[in-house]
Amino acid sequence: MSKTLITYFSQTGNTKAVAEAIFDALEGDKDIKPMEESLSLDEVGLVFIGFPVQSHSVPYKADTFLRRVPAGKRIALFCTHGSLPGHRLSREALEYALVCAAKAKLLGTFACRGKLSMKALEFLSRSPEHQEWTDMAASAATHPDDKDLAEATAFARKIWTTHAHGAY
Numbered sequence: 001m002s003k004t005l006i007t008y009f010s011q012t013g014n015t016k017a018v019a020e021a022i023f024d025a026l027e028g029d030k031d032i033k034p035m036e037e038s039l040s041l042d043e044v045g046l047v048f049i050g051f052p053v054q055s056h057s058v059p060y061k062a063d064t065f066l067r068r069v070p071a072g073k074r075i076a077l078f079c080t081h082g083s084l085p086g087h088r089l090s091r092e093a094l095e096y097a098l099v100c101a102a103k104a105k106l107l108g109t110f111a112c113r114g115k116l117s118m119k120a121l122e123f124l125s126r127s128p129e130h131q132e133w134t135d136m137a138a139s140a141a142t143h144p145d146d147k148d149l150a151e152a153t154a155f156a157r158k159i160w161t162t163h164a165h166g167a168y
Ligand SMILES: Cc1cc2nc3c(=O)[nH]c(=O)nc-3n(C[C@H](O)[C@H](O)[C@H](O)COP(=O)(O)O)c2cc1C
Pocket: 009, 010, 011, 012, 013, 014, 015, 016, 051, 052, 053, 054, 055, 056, 057, 080, 081, 082, 083, 084, 089, 090, 113, 114, 115, 116, 120, 124, 133
């Protein structure tokens, strides 16, 4: 079976923690690398791609990476976000990520909350464009927590099973 890659962009460590939980959950030939490293997907059968929601969308680095995923490559997307679970903001960011990697084969998505420092929250809430989510983000202070990481583990195993058995 071909290699599985987990790649992520993470500014403050939340998405990295989720990426590591996904990595630990997987069997077989696997690798975990930050998106900053120049990554070849040639030998990779399945790639988990993670990013934080930023300004209602996908950070530039992740956007660029997603756009160069080859057609037909199997991907699973994950993100962390400050807004409440299931909120339009994280859903829309994942939908946008999928548009960027439109030719890839999506096996599934995962999202959980990720904390910001109070200082960052205070700073961002001063700008109108961020107000919608900064009002919700204070309650993300303990995330990603053990439950989030357990859910990321379950997500990774489900995707792996789908990939291994070709049931998609
Ligand atoms: C500049 C900036 C913009 C952000 N924009 C959003 C946003 O639009 N919606 C949201 O839910 N969270 C937003 N967040 C919160 C992050 O998505 C969240 O804290 C995430 O877990 C950070 O992940 P990281 O530690 O991997 O960088 C923003 C954070 C920063 C610093």
